Amino acid sequence: MTAIDQGDLQGNILCGYGFEHALYAFLQVRERAAARGWLRDLLPALTTAEPWGAGRPDSTANLAVSARGLAALGMDREVLAGFPADFLEGMASRARMLSDTGPSAPERWETPLRGEAHVVLMLNARSESALARARDEHLASGALELVYEQPAAALAGAREHFGFRDGFAQPQIADRRAGPWVGSGTPRRFGWKALQPGEFVLGYPDEDGAPPAAPAEPYGRGGTFMVLRKLRQDVALWHRWMREWAGDEREERDALAAKIVGRWQDGRPLSLFPERVHDQPSADELRRTNRFRFRDDPEGLRCPLGAHIRRVNPRDALGGDGRLSSRHRIIRRGMPYGPPADGDRPDDEDRGLVFVSFQASIERQFETIQARWCADGDPFGLGADADFLLADGDPDGKMTIPGDPPRYLHPQPSFVTTRGGGYYFVPGIGALAALAGS
Numbered sequence: 001m002t003a004i005d006q007g008d009l010q011g012n013i014l015c016g017y018g019f020e021h022a023l024y025a026f027l028q029v030r031e032r033a034a035a036r037g038w039l040r041d042l043l044p045a046l047t048t049a050e051p052w053g054a055g056r057p058d059s060t061a062n063l064a065v066s067a068r069g070l071a072a073l074g075m076d077r078e079v080l081a082g083f084p085a086d087f088l089e090g091m092a093s094r095a096r097m098l099s100d101t102g103p104s105a106p107e108r109w110e111t112p113l114r115g116e117a118h119v120v121l122m123l124n125a126r127s128e129s130a131l132a133r134a135r136d137e138h139l140a141s142g143a144l145e146l147v148y149e150q151p152a153a154a155l156a157g158a159r160e161h162f163g164f165r166d167g168f169a170q171p172q173i174a175d176r177r178a179g180p181w182v183g184s185g186t187p188r189r190f191g192w193k194a195l196q197p198g199e200f201v202l203g204y205p206d207e208d209g210a211p212p213a214a215p216a217e218p219y220g221r222g223g224t225f226m227v228l229r230k231l232r233q234d235v236a237l238w239h240r241w242m243r244e245w246a247g248d249e250r251e252e253r254d255a256l257a258a259k260i261v262g263r264w265q266d267g268r269p270l271s272l273f274p275e276r277v278h279d280q281p282s283a284d285e286l287r288r289t290n291r292f293r294f295r296d297d298p299e300g301l302r303c304p305l306g307a308h309i310r311r312v313n314p315r316d317a318l319g320g321d322g323r324l325s326s327r328h329r330i331i332r333r334g335m336p337y338g339p340p341a342d343g344d345r346p347d348d349e350d351r352g353l354v355f356v357s358f359q360a361s362i363e364r365q366f367e368t369i370q371a372r373w374c375a376d377g378d379p380f381g382l383g384a385d386a387d388f389l390l391a392d393g394d395p396d397g398k399m400t401i402p403g404d405p406p407r408y409l410h411p412q413p414s415f416v417t418t419r420g421g422g423y424y425f426v427p428g429i430g431a432l433a434a435l436a437g438s
């Protein structure tokens with residue numbers, strides 16, 4: 001089993017911090033020497049993946065850099081050219097492929113989130129006051145220009161704004177320190193196989209057996225790529241729509257919402273629990289919530305073929321004993337933003353999910369999920385039907401809920417809209433030191 005150098009890897013990638021408060025600060029380099037000086041000062045304060053022996057700190061600090069940011073910090077052109085094309089091009093230029101069109105098109109994104117910032121400083125903290133202290137500590141110098149700030153905070157019960165428990169299904173990684181609590185690996189005929197760390201950290205063997213092509217040293221080791229998307233959720237529309245389609249009975253509305261996601265609001269998967277269970281899942285049940293497959297439900301009678309979790313991690317549904325999905329996994333570390341909604345009462349609040357995923361290849365992992373599995377239904381025999389949870393309002397879009405008779409949800413509403421985002425590199429500590437010129 002590979003042992004990852006945890007001291008060189010930034011934290012919150014393979015193991016989540018579990019903090020309730022976060023701030024994403026988007027920064028521009030105006031003066032290279034000042035920016036490098038700031039980075040040198042920040043280095044000792046950055047949180048690595050080393051286990052927290054003495055207990056959780058009050059706050060953590062991590063850093064991601066865009067392609068433009070690497071250039072602004074003075075990375076050699078040839079070294080930069082060794083980075084993958086997806087990262088160099090950036091998210092907005094790949095918007096069509098990602099189905100960021102209509103209300104989600106880059107022209108409609110919040111201006112500072114339309115192209116990648118040079119640097120994103122990510123602060124996590126146990127309280128709002130600890131977050132404010134960390135913000136002051138790291139941003140007060142003004143060495144980089146602060147162009148945008150996005151606070152985020154966990155909602156009660158680790159739910160996202162539509163009311164589902166979120167963020168707990170993560171890939172299981174074959175690393176000595178990452179235990180089975182990290183989540184599930186690839187389903188095999190007998191049992192499950194943990195994923196190779198190179199799927200998520202550059203410089204380590206991946207599912208292909210060898211470390212994949214990576215940027216030149218020291219950037220090719222201990223780093224990863226980050227996708228950040230600000231996804232607005234229309235919670236009033238979600239509840240209103242459920243009422244229109246399922247009526248006033250809470251049970252019926254929850255059951256319909258569960259078919260769209262593929263899990264009940266409490267996190268139990270429809271594949272294991274086709275009927276609602278009313279008590280909260282026990283710790284043991286939750287540990288087992290990820291040990292299910294889809295091939296034993298080929299028509300989607302329990303979990304619809306187009307349900308969110310069946311698209312984003314098809315497990316064994318595409319055949320090949322899980323191998324066809326094993327190269328397209330992501331680690332999610334996003335957090336909700338904005339205040340909780342008051343049921344279906346409309347208001348003007350901006351709320352949603354700061355979606356954050358880590359992967360060794362943005363194109364092979366995030367983009368395959370987003371573009372081929374969420375924005376299209378073809379791989380699942382669903383024609384052009386997109387993920388009903390995520391897709392933008394499409395008058396021709398629908399979702400099929402198999403049954404006798406089947407049910408067709410139509411047209412596709414706009415529950416989620418992209419407000420901006422970018423592709424970033426999260427360097428290892430050694431690589432950051434090189435960038436800082438230390």
Ligand code: HEM
Binds near residue numbers: 164167168330355
């Ligand atoms: C506002 C937008 C979104 C909402 C409300 C949402 C909601 C959820 C929920 C409730 C779950 C089940 C709980 C869990 O597994 O942790 C889930 C799982 C997941 N989602 Fe999303 N999601 C959103 C966007 C996305 C996007 C954009 C992607 C990737 C393109 C994505 C990828 C995943 C993955 C990989 C899983 C885990 C599936 C598994 O391994 O079983 N989600 N999501």
